[in-house]
Amino acid sequence: MTRPGVAAAIDSALFDSLITRFGATFGHDDAPWRAWPLANAPAAPGRHDVVLADGEATADTIAQLTAGGAVLIETDREGGRWIDTVRSPMGTWVLDAHADDDADDDRPHPPAFVAVLLAALALHFPAHDALCIARAWQPGRQDWPTDFARFPRVRHAALASPDNPPQPFAPCPPDLGLYAVVPSADWIERLVPLAVPTVQLRFKSDDAAAVKAEVARAAQAAKGQPSRLFINDHWRVALDHHAAMGGDSGIYGIHLGQEDLDEADLEAIRASGLRLGVSTHGYAEMLRVAAIGPSYLALGAIFPTTTKVMPTAPQGMGRFRAYVALMQPVVPALVGIGGVNGSNLREVLDVGVGSAAVVRAVTEASDVPAAVASLTALFGR
Numbered sequence: 001m002t003r004p005g006v007a008a009a010i011d012s013a014l015f016d017s018l019i020t021r022f023g024a025t026f027g028h029d030d031a032p033w034r035a036w037p038l039a040n041a042p043a044a045p046g047r048h049d050v051v052l053a054d055g056e057a058t059a060d061t062i063a064q065l066t067a068g069g070a071v072l073i074e075t076d077r078e079g080g081r082w083i084d085t086v087r088s089p090m091g092t093w094v095l096d097a098h099a100d101d102d103a104d105d106d107r108p109h110p111p112a113f114v115a116v117l118l119a120a121l122a123l124h125f126p127a128h129d130a131l132c133i134a135r136a137w138q139p140g141r142q143d144w145p146t147d148f149a150r151f152p153r154v155r156h157a158a159l160a161s162p163d164n165p166p167q168p169f170a171p172c173p174p175d176l177g178l179y180a181v182v183p184s185a186d187w188i189e190r191l192v193p194l195a196v197p198t199v200q201l202r203f204k205s206d207d208a209a210a211v212k213a214e215v216a217r218a219a220q221a222a223k224g225q226p227s228r229l230f231i232n233d234h235w236r237v238a239l240d241h242h243a244a245m246g247g248d249s250g251i252y253g254i255h256l257g258q259e260d261l262d263e264a265d266l267e268a269i270r271a272s273g274l275r276l277g278v279s280t281h282g283y284a285e286m287l288r289v290a291a292i293g294p295s296y297l298a299l300g301a302i303f304p305t306t307t308k309v310m311p312t313a314p315q316g317m318g319r320f321r322a323y324v325a326l327m328q329p330v331v332p333a334l335v336g337i338g339g340v341n342g343s344n345l346r347e348v349l350d351v352g353v354g355s356a357a358v359v360r361a362v363t364e365a366s367d368v369p370a371a372v373a374s375l376t377a378l379f380g381r
Contacts, residue, residue, distance in 0.1 A: 005042030008035040008052055011115040017142060018119035025318035026123040033118045035109075045070035047089070050117065050127070052109045062087060071127040073117075075108035082108060082135065083155070088127035093284055095128070095152035096162065097135035112139060125282070126312065132283040146325045154288040159261060168293025169269070169276040172253070172333040175354030176228065176296065178376050179335055180362050185217035187363065192227045194372045198355065200255055202232040212237055215251075223250030230255045230277060235264050239272055253277060253295060258285055266292060279337065281312045286323065290330050297331045298357065299323045301338020302348065305359075314338065317347065324351050342371075345378050 019028060031048050038053040038061070045051055047069035057065075057074050065072045065087070072087040080101065086093045099106070116137045120130035135152050136145040145151070153162040160166050177197030182188060184203060191199050201218045205211050215237045222229035230253045231238040242249040253275030256264055261278065269276055275295035280286045286297060304314050315323075315338070324334055334355070336348040341361040348356045358375060365371035 005036055005045075006040035008037050008109060008114050009111045010035065010118065011111040014112055014142075015115040015119050018116065019122060021142065022119075022123055022144065022318075026125070027316065027318075029122045029124060033121045035114050035118055037109075041065075044068055050121070052114075054108055056085075071121075073109075073127075073131060077108065084131055084135070084152070086128045086131050090126050090128065092156065093128040093131075093154065094156035095131060095135070095284070095287075096155050097152035098150065100139065112137070124313070129283040132287065144322055144325075146322075148290075148326055148330050151283070151287055151326070154284060154291065157262065157288065158291065159266070159288055160291045162291055165291055166267075166293065167270065169295045170253075170273050172228075172275050172277070172295040173354070174332040174334075176333060176335060177355055177379055178372070179355050179357040180372075181232070181357050181359045182363060185214045185221065188218040188229065189221045190368060191362070191372070192221050192225050194369055196227055196372055196376075198228045198230070198252075200230040200232050200357070202255075203234070212241075215241055219245070219250035221250070222252070223248070225250075228252035230275070233257070233260060235260070235269060238274070239265075239268055242272055242274060247273065255279070255298075261289070277335070280323075281315070282319075283323075283326075286327055290327070294331060296333035296335055296355075297327055298335040298337045299327070299353075300336060300357075302336055303339025303344060305339040317351075320348070321351050324353055328352065342375055342378070345375060349379065 033048050035050045035052055038051055041051045045065060045068055050071040051065055053074040055076060069089055074085040076083045080099050082097045082099050084095045113134050117130050117134040120133040132152050133145060136150040179198040180191055180196050181200045181202050188199055188201055203214045211234050215231055215234060218229060219241055229251055231251055232255045235254045238251050238254050242251050254269055255277040257279045277296040277298060278289045278294050279298045280289055299320060301314050302320050328334060334353045336353050336356040340348055340356045340358050345356055361375060362371055
């Protein structure tokens with residue numbers, strides 16, 4: 001790497017147009033992002049620098065770049081596809097995208113690609129999502145990409161082979177309605193009689209006996225009732241209880257976060273007939289999960305939330321609309337999550353989703369039945 005650095009060629013007009021068109025929608029980073037070919041990168045790139053490698057970088061180069069917080073994108077060509085390895089402070093993703101046969105420029109990082117990549121980074125998308133947007137961008141267009149077929153496939157950390165996808169999980173109706181996420185079986189027992197359409201037990205404990213008892217109690221409360229019960233995280237306990245009850249357990253499905261997917265026995269969940277819902281926080285995660293055919297996707301966090309530590313900043317309504325436009329044709333059941341309450345629920349539903357998850361809007365309500373009635377009424381407007 002040379003000392004002063006020579007920037008990658010960029011379509012400046014396209015970059016400026018994207019910032020102008022979408023800055024208000026997604027927010028805009030005032031610090032300039034810069035892209036450099038690996039051979040011409042500065043000696044000490046930092047957190048607003050992207051280094052583009054045509055092929056694999058050496059271990060020493062990777063260590064040097066990542067130590068300074070820079071983004072490294074290594075690109076290889078396999079037949080008609082680009083294979084991009086994105087290394088950033090948020091981890092490593094390997095993504096596999098179609099290479100346009102009719103593209104005027106067959107280089108791995110042409111000026112238009114660099115423009116969209118840097119614009120997406122400036123619009124606060126993390127590096128792996130910015131890469132997804134840049135690869136999905138249609139040459140000659142300025143509309144935000146919504147064609148799922150143009151988006152990359154996830155090679156790492158893949159949940160299934162993109163060339164041999166598994167059977168999808170049992171489907172959910174697209175209108176899961178008001179979705180109350182609560183910390184105990186006691187809350188499930190309070191909400192099921194109020195006919196809350198969907199409820200989730202998010203019981204946090206390392207006590208195996210306590211978890212088993214809480215799941216059994218929540219399942220008993222939901223059995224034979226119209227409320228759909230999802231069990232968060234404790235997938236093995238939910239499967240065991242469901243099997244012990246002969247498949248008539250009161251449990252409708254299991255909800256997993258991104259961090260749980262690699263450890264869960266997805267085949268066992270699929271075979272049980274239980275539904276699977278998954279939390280996602282951006283393009284790469286949505287693409288990763290879409291490969292296994294989940295029953296629903298939860299998209300967020302839309303608004304600031306204090307109920308859990310989030311891996312990303314609040315997405316905002318602009319990103320939420322973009323995610324729904326991309327994913328709804330692929331996974332019809334979508335749930336808006338994160339900071340949703342009575343003041344913003346209608347805004348979430350107006351995007352076109354059939355469900356929104358609430359926590360404090362129920363658990364901190366002074367009058368729970370009144371709160372449920374008020375929130376449920378918003379779905380009917």
